[in-house]
Structures are given as C-alpha cells and as structure tokens.
Amino acid sequence: MACNNREVCMHSPYSAFSSSSALYSGQSSRFGVAQGDTGAHWQYEVRPGDTLAKIAGKFGVTVEAIVQANPDIVNPELIYVGDTLSIPGQTRYTVEWGDTLSRVAAEFGLTVNDIVRANNLASPDRIQIGQELVLPATTDITRTRHAVPAPDAHGPDHASKFDTFADIIHQYGNEAAAVDLASGKKVVVSVRHDTSVHVNDGKGEYDDRIVVIWQDESGAKHVREFAGNTDPSGRYEDGGRYQVKEIEGVDVNNDGRNDLGRLAEGTYRFEKGRVLDRFTGYRATHDQVVERDSNHDGWFNSLDTQASGQTNAGMHIHPGGNTITGSAGCLTMKPDVFNEFMELMGEQPGLNNVLVGSDRLAA
Template structure:
C-alpha cells in the first residue's frame, strides 16, 4: 500500500491512441454494467454503446461476453491489487506492449488510480465460437447441487451465483477482483449424528478467477455443524464445549450462523488452519436436542470457530468448520498464497433455481466505489436498524462520499491519538502531528490530512495508520479488529477499495459493541455518539447532528 498523493491521487495522463481503426475488446465480468465498463476504461457510455451495435438492449449484458472498446479512447484505470500481467490478460495484450505504450520503467511498480493506455491488439469484439457449456443443474432446496458432468467454468458460474445472492458486498467484490472466496453449503444435520462423531455431508467450494479469465471451483467435502461428542451433558459427550446462554446452568453447543465471515491463515492443533476473526455470529442449541432451531443467536464477536482439519471418520468439530485430511490439503492448495479469505456460509434449504427479487448482481458497490440502495438495506437488515439510522451516521461522519475527489479515502488524522500511541515520543519534536491532548486547530481537513499522516508514518507507520479515521464512517484505525480486520494494514487497504468495504467495517464495528448497537437501534443519539465518537461528542454536536440527519432521512 502506498499513500503518497503523487502515486494515488495523480493518475498519469493517458496518451491518445494513434489510430481510429485500432480495435480492442473487454470481457464482461460478473456484476458489470455498460456504465461501469465505460467508467473503468475511461470511455463515454454512448461511445461504448455505439461501438457495440450487436447489443439489442444496453441494460442487458452477460458475464463472458466480449465488447468492443471505442478505438480512440482506449485506456484503463489501475485498481488496488492490479498487476501489468493481470491487466494485459484482461485486455488481450502483453506486459511488453503495455510497458512500451506507457513508457513504464519498472513493470512491477504501478499504482491504483494510474491511467494506462491500452496498446493496439488483435480485434476481440467478437468472442471466438466455443461449445456451449453444459446446462447448470436446477438447484433444489435442502440438497447439495449435483455438478456431475459440468466443467469447472460451469461449476464456477453455479457457485459464484450463490456468492452473489448470499455473500456480503466485500465477498462479492473479492470475487470480482480475482481473490479466492470460500462458499460453504450446509446440510442441516443433528449434532448427535454418527453417535456424536459428526458427518462430512456439507460442501466447501473455493472460487476464483485467474488473471487470464480462467474460472476455478474446487469442491471439497466438509462439515459445518458441531459434533455431539462436545455437547455439554449430551449422550455422547467426551468433553463439554459451550457457554450457558439461557441460564439453565448447562452449556449450549454453538455453530456459525449463516453469513459472511473473515478467516486468516494460521495454525490450529499443529496443522494449517483458517483462524476466525471477531466478526462471527453463532447459533446456540439451548434445548439440548442436537438442533439449532431455537432462534438463539449471539452478538457478533470472536467465538473461535475456525476452519481446520478433522479426522477421516470423525469431524472433531466443537463448532468449527472441518474437512477430512485429504480435502483439508486440497483447500490450502487452492488458496495458494492468499493469507485471508471471506467465507460465505449458506444453508442448502435456501438454494433454489429462482433468484431473489431484491438483490441483483448490479447491487454490489459499483466501480465508482459508491453504495447502492441494496447495500444500505442489507446493512440495515444485518444490524436490525432502519436505513435512515445508518445514513445519518454516514452523513455526519463523511457527507456525500467516503472518498476525496482525487480517489483517496477521506481521513482525519488525530494528533492526540498518535501522541498516545507513541507514548508522547514526538510531542516536542513534531507538535503538529503529535500532542498530549485533542486540539482542533491542528486539523487541516480534506486532502491536507494526508501530508500529516505521511509525516507520522515516517516516524511510526503502524501508530500513524491507527491514529487516522477512515472512509464513509470515519472508523479509527486502532479499531481495526472490531471492524473485522486482523491488522491495521489490512483495514486501510480495504478502506481504499470502496464504500462497500467501508460499510462492512461499520457493520462489524457496531456489532462488536452491544451497547452501541442497542443505542443505534433505539435512536439514542447521545448514547450512540458517546461510544462512537468518544467523550467529546457533545462539544462537536455529534448527537444533535445525527438526530437531525436521521429525521431528514426518515421523512424521505
């Protein structure tokens, strides 16, 4: 990650392509719209439509379809995580051609926001004829999909559609960006099955798209339910695991509720594992029948439900997601070098051939990095609050957008926080960025906060990143764990990727504090601001401004 304004906020000027006769194509990705493609490649929407007369309806395009780019305007904006090799593969070019067309001296050094000219290449507006993929099987509620006879690309399409339907904005964005995402499909099984040993009747699928557009779907046997051998007081109990959640003085087994969760590579019981974050919601078996249908859920937090290896004939799950040894090895082979992954857990009872009416793929945070109405609604549903309440917080924290006009996240650098996190070591030598107490006069505002941040980063990078508030909801860097990230570097990187990530961080942050969560539900703006903004909230009128914003949004 590089926060230098000369690299992130000042994209290079794209040279005008030499000839009008050059042709180039771009392949439609899941969730794309013509407007998104036009923005991503720096072309006009109408020019893109005019360049593709084969389109009968410009509102209907399909993943895998090739579109012509207007020859005179061919360029691409570098996204976080991009490489020249990936850009070349997406646009039918080569690294050497991109280097030559853009005068790049170091092909390993490109930055988000840079605008690159796409060199002339063989026309690709019309995709070569390929045999039709086998039809995807009809999805049936309560059953794992039968993918027999499907090639890997068809399996990817089938499973990726479920991530689009049930995953959060960050998981959908990860998939669109070529990162691995795990889809876990649960067959609801009694914890006492197989005399408490558990059964591998669920499925995990590792999904991703390669830089060359190749689609991957690695299917694995798995288990997502706890086994009865860990049920407190149960008939097969060998060891009791689970707290008392209903006051009957007996521990209650737990499992992950459906949802999207973050896992980070680590070690558990001496083997590779994906370790849980603090974003987990669990269901509890409070009537002790081996089922999780009582509706008892915990607040979001850290419950240690990892993804780890089980035995060949015993799942050894006390609530974790487990795999047989051979499938566990394949899981980590499929993940490659990726260190963290989003896991989307779905009960097969929710699978059907019908797509939900209210969540089309285009509802993902757009390439312009803004939130859709569906994003706001999903967050409100997750938190159990009204949309107006979330919008009110966003309006007060960062009116209009989580990003500056130059494309960087909005930040506010807090000198008193930096002073506290560095033990006052720089208070005397750098009084503009390190202080013993809060001082309003030290703020510069807008893009002017970045030089302050960068000056602090030169002294102590981690403390500096932790001392700034980030994005649409101005979450402090030192709250990265409550926001769902293991370290501040990962948090800051996510905040740069879009308002979808910023919204997900807000949801996790609220769920990590039950008192703050309840205050938001109750529209107790003083109670909410105290926990969200700190003891000085009244001096800055956070509570009254949020109340006023909520009233405005509620009346619309």
C-alpha cells in the same frame, strides 16, 4: 401421510434435515419402509421449521414432484410435524475404471456418505468396475460421468456452476467477498446440509459442500469442491449422551448447561495461521454470529433460545479426523481433503467464507 401431531410447518426461515431420516426401498427405520419396486423414493419425516420448498431443495426435487408423490397433500403451503413424506427422485451410475466414491460424489454434487447410505455399502473403499450405484437426485444429471465436468474443466457447464456460486456470493455475501471475487482471489462458499449434532454417535459427518471459486488472469472460471462439516459434534455437548471431550458452548438460556453453537448464515473472514496451537489452517479474525442448540435436541432452529449472537472469533477452519469431524463449531474436513484445500489456497493469506444453507441453491 401419517400425522403424529398437528404442529403446523409453514414459512419458517429454519429447516432441519437428518441424514438418518432418509431411506431407500427395502430399508427400515423408525420412519418405516420405502415402498415400491423402483426404489425411487426417500421417506422423510417432517421436522419443526420445514416447508415443502425447503424439503424439496434438500432433496434436489421440485415441490410439484413431492405433491404428486403424496396425494394426501391438499394444500402445499400446509404440512405438519410428524408427517411422513415420500420424496421421489434418484439416478444410477455404473462404476468405471479409475473411479473412487469421493470422485463420483464430487462429480455429482454429493458426499461419500450420501452414496454409502443410499447403497448400504459396508466400506466406502471397496467398489468394483461395473457396479451400479444409486445416486440421490440433486440436479438434472445423466447416467454417465462424462457429462459432468471435472473439477477444473472449462466450458459452459463449468462456467454455469461458477455463476451459480458467484450469484450466492453476490446475493448472500458481503461486499468484501464480492470484491475478492472480482479481483481474482479465491472465495469460499460453504453450503450447509443441516445435520443433528447426535448423528454418527455424536462423531459428526462430512456432509457439507465447501466450494472454492475464482477467475484467473485470462478470465477462465474455476470451481473446486470439497466435502466438509460446519456443524458441531455431540462429543462436546454438555451432559449429552455422546459427550467424551471437553465441554464447549455457552449457556444462553440459564439452565445450567452450556449450549453448542455453530456459525449462522453470513460472511466470515479468516487469515492463514496456527489454529488451536496444533494446525496450520485459517483463523477467524472478526466476531462471528453464532446460533445455539439451547434445548439440546441436536438441531438448530426456531425452538432454541438465542442470545446476542456474538462470540470472540472462536470458530476456525482446520482438519478434523477420518472418523470424527472434531468440530465444536469450526469448519473441518478430513485430513487428506484439508491438505488438498490448503494446497489449492496456496499463498493466499486470507479468505472470505460465505456460509449458506443448502436451500439457498434451490431458491
């Protein structure tokens, strides 16, 4: 590990992961080149608030695996900002007839952007039968897609996935979300993959998991997953280098610049209706707890100054664009994905959304 400074990262509740911080063997960036013939390691630079447990959770590996891949680690409870860690773990998948990147990503619990970045694909719309794709490791997945259940398949594997997200609702959600789930209503679990507001030239990325779970009258368990976004875009940042839209946010530290915000972890209630006078989506109906990027470094963590945390229910669920997330803190999806989401929700007039960080799945 190469330590650029000695800020200690231990048991902070915050974590930060940049998709641009990861690379595979042969790729280069300001973090260096991943070494080794197998290409089975990510290179990751430790950021403020990181712990080995949080980093392991984001990459779907164990703390022990990271320690083994980094012999310089003496104390797993003590890492430093600026350290470069080698993160092991990947699998490979051979494209079959009928595959699309979105289908492969959904079946392996990834996003299309994860696969595009891991394979240096020029276009996400062009893959060929027999093509071998590198898949970043997330769980114990096999090399054949048939071992992973389709979105609405039944059986023990699918039931286990339902139970995982039901546990998230019961552990981190509120009573209303638990009651909805018990009564057969669809409940949303949004799993946030921390991303800088400056990513993709401030256009944002759809790298979060929007998971809908419910039980039907027969007791069968259902899970549908969509790629979405829960972070604001740098296009709305006051004085930011990518700011091209109207300025959003609130100046919480009185430095003369509005600070972008996003929903903090928690449960939020939404009702179907017109959003921003342009879309049919789900509108927030109660005050929301918001965290702010007050230092404008693109991340939401303990380095930021936070205010009281309340806003006037201004962050909703609506479609973004195909190349931009169109979010100043709202939950957004690509237009076609959003249409599928709305079709799934059907006539359900309201929903509870339990928002958690991706590290909760590894807890």
